[in-house]
Amino acid sequence: MVEMITKGKEQVRGKSVLLYSGGMDSLMIDYLLKPDVLLNISMNSVYDKRERESFPDKEIVYLDNVIDLGRYERDDAIIPNRNAHLVLLASHYGETIWLGSVSGDRSFDKDQEFYMHMEILLNHMWQSQHWTEERRFEIYSPFKDRTKTDLVEEYLIKGGTEESLLKSYSCYKGEEKHCGHCKACFRKWVSLENNGIITGVEYWQKVPWEAPWLEEVMYQIYNGGYRGDEDTDIIDALEKTPRYVDLDRMEASSPIGWRSNENG
Numbered sequence: 129m130v131e132m133i134t135k136g137k138e139q140v141r142g143k144s145v146l147l148y149s150g151g152m153d154s155l156m157i158d159y160l161l162k163p164d165v166l167l168n169i170s171m172n173s174v175y176d177k178r179e180r181e182s183f184p185d186k187e188i189v190y191l192d193n194v195i196d197l198g199r200y201e202r203d204d205a206i207i208p209n210r211n212a213h214l215v216l217l218a219s220h221y222g223e224t225i226w227l228g229s230v231s232g233d234r235s236f237d238k239d240q241e242f243y244m245h246m247e248i249l250l251n252h253m254w255q256s257q258h259w260t261e262e263r264r265f266e267i268y269s270p271f272k273d274r275t276k277t278d279l280v281e282e283y284l285i286k287g288g289t290e291e292s293l294l295k296s297y298s299c300y301k302g303e304e305k306h307c308g309h310c311k312a313c314f315r316k317w318v319s320l321e322n323n324g325i326i327t328g329v330e331y332w333q334k335v336p337w338e339a340p341w342l343e344e345v346m347y348q349i350y351n352g353g354y355r356g357d358e359d360t361d362i363i364d365a366l367e368k369t370p371r372y373v374d375l376d377r378m379e380a381s382s383p384i385g386w387r388s389n390e391n392g
C-alpha cells in the first residue's frame with residue numbers, strides 16, 4: 129500500500145459534502161439528509177454577499193478567493209458550467225458529493241449525465257497511483273426526480289419551518305429584497321405558493337406572476353415543454369393569480385392542453 133505523504137488531509141474519506149448555496153434547495157437538502165460537510169464556495173458573483181446574509185447559524189466551510197467565476201458571469205447571472213468547477217473543489221472535502229438540483233433545472237451541468245461524467249472523471253483521477261490510494265466518488269442530486277414544490281412539501285412534512293424557507297435567499301439580483309422577476313425568484317414563489325405559504329406582495333420587489341418573460345414561455349409551460357414536471361406546478365400556482373386568464377385563453381385555443389397531458 130502506498131504511504132501517503134499528506135495523511136492529515138485524508139480525513140475526507142467517506143464523507144458526504146453538500147454544495148451549499150444557502151438557497152432554498154440546499155437549505156432543505158441539508159435539513160433532510162444532514163451531510164457531513166456544508167461547503168459554500170464564493171464565486172465573486174453579484175449575489176454571493178446577499179446569499180450569505182441569509183445563512184443559518186451553523187458550521188459551514190467557506191471557500192473564499194479560491195475561484196473567481198464571477199468574471200464569467202453573464203448578464204442573465206448564469207455562470208456557464210460552474211458546477212463542474214464546484215464539484216472538483218468539493219472533491220477535496222468528501223467522496224459523496226450532493227448538489228441541490230431538482231427536476232425543472234435545465235442546465236447540462238446539473239443533470240444525471242453530468243453527475244455520471246464527473247464521477248467517472250474523479251474516479252479516474254483518483255485511482256491508486258504513486259502519490260495516493262484510491263478514492264471512489266458518488267456524485268448526484270438526491271432530489272433530481274422531484275420538483276421544487278415536492279421538495280418543499282417533504283421538508284415541511286419532516287418538520288422544516290416556513291420561516292427558514294422565507295429567510296433563504298436565491299435571487300439573481302443580489303439586492304436586499306427578492307426581485308420577484310428572475311427565474312430563481314419565480315420558481316421559489318411557485319413552490320411556496322403550492323405549499324400554502326403565501327408570500328404576498330410584501331416579500332417581492334415585484335410580484336412573480338407578472339414577470340415579463342412569462343409571456344414568451346406561457347405556451348411552452350402550458351404544454352409541459354418548458355420545465356417538464358415543474359410546468360404543472362407553475363400552472364397550479366399561476367391559476368391562483370390574475371394570470372389564470374391567460375391559462376384559460378390557452379385552454380380554449382389548444383387541442384392538447386396540460387390537463388389532458390398531465391401524465392405525459
Ligand SMILES: [Zn+2]
Binds near residue numbers: 312
Ligand atoms: Zn430575483
